[in-house]
Amino acid sequence: MATNRVAHEPAFVLHRYDWSESSLILETFTRHHGRVALVAKGAKRPSSNFRPVLLPLQPLHVSFGGDAEIRTLKSAEWMGGHVMPTGEALLAGYYLNELLMRLLARDDPHPALFDAYGGAVEVLAGDHAAARGAAQSAAMRAFELILLREVGLLPALDAQTSTLAPVEDARAYALVPEAGLREAEGGENALSGAQWQALQGALDARLPFTAALRQIAGLAAGGNAALRHQLRVLLNYHCGVATLRTRQLMRDLQAL
Template sequence: MSDAAVAEPVKRARAPSRERTVGTRVSDQPAFVLHSYPYKETSLIIDMLTRDFGRVAVIAKGAKRPHSQLRGVLQTFQPLSAGFVGKNELRTLTGAEWVGGMLPLEKTALLCGFYLNELLVKLLARDDAHPALFDHYVATLNQLAHNEPAPIVLRKFERALLKETGVAADLTRCTATRARVQADVVYVVDPERGPRPERADDIAPRVSGKTLLDMECEDYQDAATQAQSKQLMRFLLAHHLGGAPLNTRQILIDLLQL
């Protein structure tokens, strides 16, 4: 990974629990817009990823008005400093400022960005803080903006997302024997338990032990690892999404029609 693609470190803070954050006035919170949709005539409801409070829903009152200061600020993939308040799961946005320092996403990178956002909306519970995942999201956007290979960037983020949400199995240990995965053995991965040797009746993707070991250490240089990891992550994500479809491509099409 190039130095230019590494995001500037964000000062870490202990993530407050949900019980202590709902109803608290928050200011100067690092944040990104994941998704927004109209609310009444002049407002927006925004799904926002914040560093210390996780995914939160806020109402941006008057954001659709022609002269609203928020109108040009609440854009996807742009780092914000946000403030909000409220006692319910739907908070009220009190302010948002563009921080800057990141290149815009274009073409394929833009589609990949919407894919990341859709994964976060569908897999992250609200008010569940994941500071490390927020930092990984920032780094991933930077990598995409600097034209790093999208397949590798996406596989790393998908794996980080499953780890942070606590549903990623250890890919280095065989669940049947607890022995270390062997590079020359073919496995399937149980989404709830982890790798085991393949069987004739398996319908899950078959992957080599080398692919699993490569994924665990984030080494995607091998073409076979890239191909097999793509199929494996598609299978694992489908399981954890409970069959919910990913509509990223249609979202991008809709955006371009605006």
């Protein structure tokens, strides 16, 4: 069987594990091949060309080959464009990585999601003061929505899931696990039907991430806390956890 070879593939490192005294196993997110596991032989050696390159939240071009579940990394090149996020923005980037690790199957390409991830990371790596505020929050919500849509876990946001009846502008609706979008009950986190329809419109437009980010940021501004809570509950449900590890780490650091 011929060995499969991939050259100059856009990629990000999501996670890395020690494999031996000198090598690493990488979980990467590639644009055309999805989540791919790679072994970086000798990457831990001081003289390795991989050492300064194989960092999370950095755009790379990688070449790899092999037919096994874990393929062999041949080369990796940093593509530049932005520096490493720091502080809360760095933790937010690790949160995005954890979502991808939990929700993406290996070798299942999602080019639109890859582009959205790159856009979100670029926002997180921007001006630190801005990244801690509205820009970071909007980038996170936009990415969460696009991720859920791309993996088939987001119901239509302009209709009630159980009845398919269109949502009404002035009524309040909640997005909940198993039930999808339904009319909100008293005291429940909710957005108006008009807000849900606008979010669906932004997703349907399939705009570049920066344009989608601006739309979603404006649409969610009045109900950001409610949207954040509902997406968090939905993501935790599909990830099979009560709280994601990176979320818990954020809480612990904020408590300190």
